[in-house]
Amino acid sequence: xxxxxxxxxxxxxxxxxxxxxxxxxxxxxxxxxxxxxxxxxxxxxxxxxxxxxxxxxxxxxxxxxxxxxxxxxxxxxxxxxxxxxxxxxxxxxxxxxxxxxxxxxxxxxxxxxxxxxxxxxxxxxxxxxxxxxxxxxxxxxxxxxxxxxxxxxxxxxxxxxxxxxxxxxxxxxxxxxxxxxxxxxxxxxxxxxxxxxxxxxxxxxxxxxxxxxxxxxxxxxxxxxxxxxxxxxxxxxxxxxxxxxxxxxxxxxxxxxxxxxxxxxxxxxxxxxxxxxxxxxxxxxxxxxxxxxxxxxxxxxxxxxxxxxxxxxxxxxxxxxxxxxxxxxxxxxxxxxxxxxxxxxxxxxxxxxxxxxxxxxxxxxxxxxxxxxxxxxxxxxxxxxxxxxxxxxxxxxxxxxxxxxxxxxxxxxxxxxxxxxxxxxxxxxxxxxxxxxxxxxxxx
Amino acid sequence: xxxxxxxxxxxxxxxxxxxxxxxxxxxxxxxxxxxxxxxxxxxxxxxxxxxxxxxxxxxxxxxxxxxxxxxxxxxxxxxxxxxxxxxxxxxxxxxxxxxxxxxxxxxxxxxxxxxxxxxxxxxxxxxxxxxxxxxxxxxxxxxxxxxxxxxxxxxxxxxxxxxxxxxxxxxxxxxxxxxxxxxxxxxxxxxxxxxxxxxxxxxxxxxxxxxxxxxxxxxxxxxxxxxxxxxxxxxxxxxxxxxxxxxxxxxxxxxxxxxxxxxxxxxxxxxxxxxxxxxxxxxxxxxxxxxxxxxxxxxxxxxxxxxxxxxxxxxxxxxxxxxxxxxxx
Numbered sequence: 001x002x003x004x005x006x007x008x009x010x011x012x013x014x015x016x017x018x019x020x021x022x023x024x025x026x027x028x029x030x031x032x033x034x035x036x037x038x039x040x041x042x043x044x045x046x047x048x049x050x051x052x053x054x055x056x057x058x059x060x061x062x063x064x065x066x067x068x069x070x071x072x073x074x075x076x077x078x079x080x081x082x083x084x085x086x087x088x089x090x091x092x093x094x095x096x097x098x099x100x101x102x103x104x105x106x107x108x109x110x111x112x113x114x115x116x117x118x119x120x121x122x123x124x125x126x127x128x129x130x131x132x133x134x135x136x137x138x139x140x141x142x143x144x145x146x147x148x149x150x151x152x153x154x155x156x157x158x159x160x161x162x163x164x165x166x167x168x169x170x171x172x173x174x175x176x177x178x179x180x181x182x183x184x185x186x187x188x189x190x191x192x193x194x195x196x197x198x199x200x201x202x203x204x205x206x207x208x209x210x211x212x213x214x215x216x217x218x219x220x221x222x223x224x225x226x227x228x229x230x231x232x233x234x235x236x237x238x239x240x241x242x243x244x245x246x247x248x249x250x251x252x253x254x255x256x257x258x259x260x261x262x263x264x265x266x267x268x269x270x271x272x273x274x275x276x277x278x279x280x281x282x283x284x285x286x287x288x289x290x291x292x293x294x295x296x297x298x299x300x301x302x303x304x305x306x307x308x309x310x311x312x313x314x315x316x317x318x319x320x321x322x323x324x325x326x327x328x329x330x331x332x333x334x335x336x337x338x339x340x341x342x343x344x345x346x347x348x349x350x351x352x353x354x355x356x357x358x359x360x361x362x363x364x365x366x367x368x369x370x371x372x373x374x375x376x377x378x379x380x381x382x383x384x385x386x387x388x389x390x391x392x393x394x395x396x397x398x399x400x401x402x403x404x405x406x407x408x409x410x411x412x413x414x415x416x417x418x419x420x421x422x423x424x425x426x427x428x429x430x431x432x433x434x435x436x437x438x439x440x441x442x443x444x
Numbered sequence: 445x446x447x448x449x450x451x452x453x454x455x456x457x458x459x460x461x462x463x464x465x466x467x468x469x470x471x472x473x474x475x476x477x478x479x480x481x482x483x484x485x486x487x488x489x490x491x492x493x494x495x496x497x498x499x500x501x502x503x504x505x506x507x508x509x510x511x512x513x514x515x516x517x518x519x520x521x522x523x524x525x526x527x528x529x530x531x532x533x534x535x536x537x538x539x540x541x542x543x544x545x546x547x548x549x550x551x552x553x554x555x556x557x558x559x560x561x562x563x564x565x566x567x568x569x570x571x572x573x574x575x576x577x578x579x580x581x582x583x584x585x586x587x588x589x590x591x592x593x594x595x596x597x598x599x600x601x602x603x604x605x606x607x608x609x610x611x612x613x614x615x616x617x618x619x620x621x622x623x624x625x626x627x628x629x630x631x632x633x634x635x636x637x638x639x640x641x642x643x644x645x646x647x648x649x650x651x652x653x654x655x656x657x658x659x660x661x662x663x664x665x666x667x668x669x670x671x672x673x674x675x676x677x678x679x680x681x682x683x684x685x686x687x688x689x690x691x692x693x694x695x696x697x698x699x700x701x702x703x704x705x706x707x708x709x710x711x712x713x714x715x716x717x718x719x720x721x722x723x724x725x726x727x728x729x730x731x732x733x734x735x736x737x738x739x740x741x742x743x744x745x746x747x748x749x750x751x752x753x754x755x756x757x758x759x760x761x762x763x764x765x766x767x768x769x770x771x772x773x
Contacts, residue, residue: 054727077711082729288528
């Protein structure tokens with residue numbers, strides 16, 4: 001063979017090998033979803049994962065997982081609580097690298113990450129079969145447009161937590177309707193000017209939950225179309241009641257989760273908490289002073305008849321699209337939020353479950369925590385979870401929306417004026433932001 | 445023979461002749477006495493008589509002292525309390541069980557001793573970052589002050605402009621830039637931006653103009669010394685007080701650096717103390733909260749101790765540095 005021919009043949013050989021190699025690279029590791037078999041294979045093969053979460057039980061859950069699947073190493077990182085972590089997540093998404101495999105995302109923020117195409121759709125991994133394992137409202141929060149963006153971790157059906165000692169001291173009956181609640185607020189504050197029925201300095205999550213309980217749907221999202229209406233019938237129903245408390249100065253202005261707030265919960269200056277079912281764990285861990293004083297009752301309603309509550313808080317875990325081992329990440333997530341072992345660890349640390357098996361277990365329902373004077377609080381809370389199935393939609397930029405809440409609606413609280421003007425300002429700000437971000441807005 | 449009284453401490457000097465002669469022979473005592481005498485002379489030189497006492501100024505200074513000292517007092521008092529008594533006792537005085545030692549132990553061992561890891565990180569960033577910044581600022585300031593080169597005015601303008609741009613405005617662009625290099629979430633993301641101190645460079649520059657006589661440099665050059673030799677053996681000694689001032693500024697800024705690490709780092713094992721303590725503080729919020737305010741307070745106390753020690757230790761240089769360059773020998 002002469003030189004030229006040999007060189008030409010070797011060039012062709014190299015080219016062919018390269019093409020085959022490239023083809024192999026391209027076909028392996030498809031980016032558009034695997035199957036449930038991929039999960040079991042990935043768990044058997046092992047690997048490493050990064051998991052961002054601030055849940056206190058995460059450490060024990062990860063340890064248990066590594067024991068069950070010794071070939072998998074999970075690096076648990078607490079990258080911040082709530083909005084702090086979302087900022088970091090957004091930064092990594094923008095930069096295109098550095099995101100974890102699995103991240104904890106609260107329900108209100110999940111649509112934002114899902115719609116920006118940052119989360120992996122888990123329906124191809126057979127996650128649809130897990131639907132019956134979870135409470136309906138929590139499943140609706142992770143199942144959007146037929147795609148499954150995560151698995152629920154806990155749920156937060158709202159209830160009325162009240163300080164029985166304070167109520168008995170001033171002869172206040174447990175309110176069943178909102179009108180009774182306002183009357184109780186007046187009675188309490190008149191008897192003790194330092195005490196308040198509740199603390200509310202403006203919390204976006206609380207507001208959206210209250211509007212949901214009143215039957216309002218302030219936000220609707222359809223693809224790129226966003227509708228914002230903070231003046232609908234449900235919203236007005238809520239503001240009619242809550243305005244009375246704001247305008248008459250019956251709410252403490254203490255900021256939630258501050259040490260002053262904990263102090264006042266302990267000494268009875270804040271007499272009730274209208275919040276999610278995950279609160280008992282917090283009270284037990286942080287307000288030791290008031291042990292034995294608090295009880296749980298169903299949330300007051302507008303008509304005093306049918307039970308109706310809403311969800312407040314709670315998170316899911318999701319797989320980030322940037323994950324280099326999506327099958328393994330999906331496998332970890334499945335174990336984390338649907339295996340009995342994992343949810344057991346979660347509940348032991350005070351979490352309120354979203355899995356129906358745990359919600360209906362008699363052991364759970366019969367618990368008589370000492371902190372609540374031996375009341376079977378879980379019965380009340382699980383009942384609440386049954387009547388909180390309303391479908392509430394969040395904005396695709398809800399994290400931003402909540403961050404500007406204080407500037408708009410917060411002003412009404414500050415000045416003791418009607419919430420309607422504050423909500424109108426919030427609506428205006430959100431519409432403007434949506435337009436700037438490229439969404440089409442309609443305000444009716 | 446008059447007794448010498450140290451202006452600050454009020455310790456009196458030798459009272460007998462023999463004591464005086466022995467201290468006169470001791471060179472260190474001699475120089476400190478000489479400096480004390482010089483200080484008192486300077487004091488008397490102001491009006492030709494003792495400086496006037498002003499009631500109003502004293503009152504204002506007392507307010508300043510109380511205002512500055514109150515948070516420190518709060519830290520000292522409240523790091524002795526347990527988590528529960530923090531929330532139920534009066535904030536400005538002790539209450540409940542005296543828990544300081546337990547708090548310190550808990551702070552250092554919580555979460556597998558992550559606080560010690562954070563302390564190590566902060567020391568790393570400060571030593572490499574602030575130390576490096578001081579060195580670079582000194583070299584640059586010396587160069588600007590003592591050398592003529594084309595583009596000198598442009599450099600001047602750019603540096604002054606750089607001081608004016610707020611760090612927060614640059615944080616996100618810096619993040620995007622660093623993530624392109626894959627440097628986010630590494631210590632380099634904190635150290636590299638800390639190495640640039642335009643303010644330090646400006647300080648050294650103005651100080652070097654007066655503190656280093658050009659004739660000295662000329663003489664050294666004529667004797668055949670290279671530029672770096674001149675810098676390290678002659679100029680640096682003369683610039684010492686200015687360098688310490690810049691070092692102190694840089695150390696404080698790097699020790700307290702919060703926003704940049706917050707943006708750059710997502711793995712707690714690289715956090716400095718500022719970001720770490722904030723994370724502990726945020727643990728009190730939301731579902732599944734686990735407030736550890738007692739550890740946050742104790743941790744804050746432990747965090748400020750090294751800075752306070754550094755300031756007290758370097759006080760001599762700090763005080764002389766501020767004034768020394770202003771008086772021509």
